[in-house]
Amino acid sequence: MSFLIKAQEQSSQAVLDQYNELTNYIPKSLENDTIYNPEIRISEVTFNSIINTRLHYRLKHFAKFTPKEIAWMEEKITKLATALHAEGMYILLGQRGGYKGCMGENKIEKIHLNTIKIIRLNFCYGCHDSHYDKDFIKIFNAKMYQLLQIKPPDYKTRHFYGTFRGKGEQRSKVELILTYERTFTLKIQKKNTIDFSEGLWENENDTLILTSKKITSSNDGNSLVSNGNWLELNAVKFRLKSRLKRSKLISLEPKKWKLKKVL
Numbered sequence: 001m002s003f004l005i006k007a008q009e010q011s012s013q014a015v016l017d018q019y020n021e022l023t024n025y026i027p028k029s030l031e032n033d034t035i036y037n038p039e040i041r042i043s044e045v046t047f048n049s050i051i052n053t054r055l056h057y058r059l060k061h062f063a064k065f066t067p068k069e070i071a072w073m074e075e076k077i078t079k080l081a082t083a084l085h086a087e088g089m090y091i092l093l094g095q096r097g098g099y100k101g102c103m104g105e106n107k108i109e110k111i112h113l114n115t116i117k118i119i120r121l122n123f124c125y126g127c128h129d130s131h132y133d134k135d136f137i138k139i140f141n142a143k144m145y146q147l148l149q150i151k152p153p154d155y156k157t158r159h160f161y162g163t164f165r166g167k168g169e170q171r172s173k174v175e176l177i178l179t180y181e182r183t184f185t186l187k188i189q190k191k192n193t194i195d196f197s198e199g200l201w202e203n204e205n206d207t208l209i210l211t212s213k214k215i216t217s218s219n220d221g222n223s224l225v226s227n228g229n230w231l232e233l234n235a236v237k238f239r240l241k242s243r244l245k246r247s248k249l250i251s252l253e254p255k256k257w258k259l260k261k262v263l
Helices: 002-023 050-061 067-086 130-148
Strands: 091-097 108-113 116-125 162-167 173-178 183-189 194-204 207-212 228-230 236-243 246-251 258-261
Touching: 002 050, 002 108, 002 116, 050 067, 050 130, 067 130, 091 130, 116 130, 162 246
Parallel strands: 091 116, 194 228
Antiparallel strands: 108 116, 162 173, 162 258, 173 183, 183 194, 194 207, 207 236, 236 246, 246 258
């Protein structure tokens, strides 16, 4: 038991060390970024790391900054996200905590979106202070999503995660798998063959949009599944209909597929 606890403590410390390294990291392009502006009272403060930018932007809740000063700070936030992206540091910010608290392991999450490896750094809070960082996180993440060319999630996104099955034309069996990583796999089982596609998905509120990945000579879609045919999808749309825990996808194309969520 003592060995297990010691191993967990070492693991937590390693995560905290990495977390502190990332939040204190200064991109090379921002090492000498401070430019004095007499109209901005905090223009001599460095806004060149996540931790510094976060803490100084928080002051807007306690100090009487002018709209010009707030706009100046928000420009610094987008500039920081741009500088990190330019160095291949794909970072998104999140929040953890509340009455349950948060463990060291929860401070860093490694995620994939649109096949891109991303690190999510989570700020830890008590029960009443998370609102101080909401604007900072929103501005930073919006810029990073834009640079990564990934559509940010909205309030409906999580409803699309999972496996949907149903029937298509000529009673073909259809299976559509939508992952948390925003990739999809589509299989249409016909009498003697299988139509197959995979790629990226996104949603606009309750509308699902599927776009197949690009096929090259070295990555032939027909070779991805035996006895199958590659199905090219270009922004094919479905409408999500939810009632209690039952979700359905209905295609907006003439085919009118109706798929029920099963997992």
